[in-house]
Amino acid sequence: MNTDPSSTINQIRTASRQMVRELGFMEKTLAGTNYSPSAVHALLEIEKQGAMTALQLVQTLSLEKSSVSRMINKLIKAGEVIENADPKDGRIKNLLLTNQGKKTVEAIHVYGQRQVKTAMEHLDVSQQQAVVQGLCTYAEALQGCRLNAPLNAITLDAGYRPGVVGRVTEMHATFYANASHFGQFFESKVAMGMAEFVSRLNNPRNNLWMALQNDTIVGSIAIDGEDLEDNNAHLRWFIMDEKCQGQGIGRQLLHEAVTFCEKSEFNAIQLWTFKGLHAARKLYESFGFELVKEEVGTQWGSVVTEQQFRRVI
Template identity: 55%
Template sequence: MPSASIPDTVEHIRSAARLLVRELGFMGGDFAGGNLSPSAVHALIEIEAGQVSARDLGLLLHLEKSSVSRMLRKLITSGEVVEQSTADGRLKRLALTEAGQKRLAAIHAFARAQVAEALARLQPGQDRVVLAGLQLYAKALGANAAPPAVEIAEGYRSGLTARITQMHAEYYARHAGFGRQFEAVVAGGLAGFSGRLDRPRNAIWAALQGDQIVGSIAIDGEDLGGNCAHLRWFITDDAVRGSGAGRQLLDAALGFVEAQGFEATHLWTFSGLSAARHLYEAHGFELVEERPGQQWGSEVLEQKFVRLRR
């Protein structure tokens, strides 16, 4: 028996939640009008959104790696999901096949009809009460859950220049002692580049976690000349470092490089950033030059990496 100190509201919410779970089919039998498990249905919906890997599914659905692997193996075997290679051969994106798209269309149709039928039984205006209540409760339940998955978005967005400058200034102040001079150079370079973003050989990407910008990368296809791409302003926020966001950004940028037919990609960085160097080398970059530099406010060993067209 529940303690008398627990408010009745808590028990009523628990009872309603159990009923909701049973009525939606989570306890067994047909779910969403078909024979797929709830986790497989949710996986198809997330894959439909695009740019999702197996690791992303684990985070989004709160599933163990082994559970995701088993589920995806069944969906791939049934011909509803395929794996697509990226610039990094070790990372594969998931996509729906035509059969998968048809299956998901049927799921959406069933679920929409199910919701519409239930709402039709309510009094006018009660549908909005249901919506507001579910949104509030879901948000409260997820308050301590893992943060949203990182998404990569191409193109300029409001606040991007300022946010990239901030991430660079804070990171390099801690790791290299850079200050006002470095921040001014970053901001000035970004301002000039933003004016050329409408040209087809230039592009920029942001890593987004919800509505927060947590990373960036750009390809400047004009400043080096000679059909060379310049990889610039590659950084991730501390909150997502080690999550794969940097790899996602680099994949996007190098995919653009290949599509544009650049012969080589150059980047400059500093010695001591071992994680970044490992990522560059894993993507085919090679160290070709080192030299001391003092133009950033303190002396560092600058490094030039080059990746030739494959």
């Protein structure tokens, strides 16, 4: 028996490539459907869970959010999936299979079962058991590696979460103490504002998103749909822990907020920030925000140049 680790690794890699080819993953479509492998997996996961959000699919399939969004739109247009508001929280959109989608998934199962059955008929009982045990164990090991990887540990969540007021306040206080020399007065205002806002999260015009790493909040953004006039949304409390900056998480949070405002049919989004935060300004402008006003202010306990940005929807 060969116990050389490099030989074992090479054998597994070779077998994996062969399985990918034989199962049809190199083709544009999969399992006898007209859909891509990612779309087929999405349909199977939605059927398995009964209902899923787009964010859950992103995390389950390990795909970019933009790719999942495009795929979902295609499945909806094809009549395979519908998007319904969650009965407990109208801000959450659940993806469900249509009757057509259920028939498609049933056909996928028949196709896949036939593939496995045909292959297993070439093996005796002991070999079949070895295949089942080996594949299941290896799949779990691969998933464990992915979920434990530090960069993949950051996920997004929405709505109220215990400790969010204190954590978001802490991130603001720490960052702006260094950037603008703000102190206790600023921290207290952030805490009071956040505390008042989360009491209004039951209004579907308001929402709050958080970036989580190992169950710790490392980023946040909020849309307040009530405190501005003319159907304008107020983007508030956009912050990232300095240790988690540069990974694209802030862009994901801003994308969630802007998409929410578009779906909620606001006329525009407004935000207020401070001059000198060049990375933040560059990010805002990449999403179509424009500087509309700039003035010196003292309302935060220190003299700063405040900036107002606006994005028309």
